[in-house]
Amino acid sequence: MASLVEFDRIEKKICEIFHVLELTDFQRKAIKSSMNGKDVLVVSKTGSGKSLIVEEVHAIDNRTKDAVVIVILPLLSIMVEQVEKLVGLGFAATYIGKDHAEDKAILSGQFDFVYGSPEELAGNGKWRDMMLAIRSRISFIVVDEVHTVVNWGESQGTEEPFRAWFSHIGELRSLCPGTPLMAGTATASVEKRKKIMDSLYMSVLTTDVLVDSPDRPNIKLSVKCVKATHDLQDTFWWIVKHLSDTMPHYVIFCKTIKDCSLLYNTLKPKDNETTGLVQMYHSKTLHSIKDEIRTTLSNESGKVRLLVCTNAAGMGVNFAAVNNVINYGPPQDMDTFIQQIGRAGRDGTQAQHLLVYHKHQMKNLEKPMLAYVKNTEHCRRENLVESYGCKNNSKPVGHLCCNVCNEECDCGMEDCTELFNIELINMPPSDTFEEEEETTFRRSTEKQSDQLQDLLQQYQKQLSTDSSGRLLANETVHGFLEQLVAQIVA
């Protein structure tokens, strides 16, 4: 057991190195566990200082000055960012593949931190040999974004695993027996945690599982089932009605690219090409458009007021100025759902989340997700937090908590009303929405029309090719059909 004095010394050292005033309780717990030689699984939401825990393990190890920390990460962009930060703090840090001239130095253990993907570290004999050769100096193995071990490493139904080497990370442990492992992720349900621990050979007896509540108290949670007879226009008319360049930002997450395209085409105003109020974002969106959307959503006065997207926007997009997030249909699992909810209210101001769904969208849901959708009587916040094995010490006043608590709220405050007026959703839009068939035209020359047609067809082709280069049917994937090209050009 690490003594209190020793711990104080390490904490002081960490604060000095990483320029922080003090550690959070959560960070303290993680470090204490590591100092006691335990494996640690850290489940803590983005922005809670989890990456600091991952980085500071180097400061803990006192056995040898030339200790090496191996960090396994799924995405190059995150490696680049973390390596730059560590180098800035004076560490010798690098990632495999950055510069082959460095390979020799990595192989002989001359770095404090070596980052690599599972494909390199578990799948490439050269790097496995390296781990074997310097094993006595490896002080920690860190696996960050560890949910990918299950999400990407295992086959989903009949499909091949997305990145099969993620399920082989556990094998690296046999190369350095006794080396503690620290695994981190923003969200992992009880079930997912068990799978992660099994895959990484983390024994229940020697692992401390530290779970931070996934609750975001500034987000009100609501759920509304939509009648089968309601089409997309009927379901979302209440947003379309208020669409303007001063409307607060909305993000609507869809389950598939097809839903996303249909919803986008339903919601965008006729003159959207000139105003750009509504945008669509999925894995096949052009990079230039993705960049534009990222910029606009991180800015309060950004042009796009309504983004219709798939979970592709859940990774790598900073929604700083978004306070209204909607799910059209629940995702399959709770982890994805919590991450999508958490896109709202990043600045800490009051935000709201709404799940709108049709009954037919409830197929193949994981148990906790299904329970959340079906629940109509229990506080949604408690329901969500409990499914992570956590408990909330406090919760917001009823009308800011969830739509179940809202109904019972008698706080008497002036603003004790619904935020999203979800009763409107099942009400037909009535004749107020039967707008005039007025269209605005912009004249273009024949040459401009030809150029436009070429660009649209290129875009269409790009949408129809998946990451492995297979061609997909237009109507099943994105609804961006020849007729639509012809309509636009005309």
Ligand SMILES: [Zn+2]
């Ligand atoms: Zn509640």
Ligand SMILES: [Zn+2]
């Ligand atoms: Zn109230």
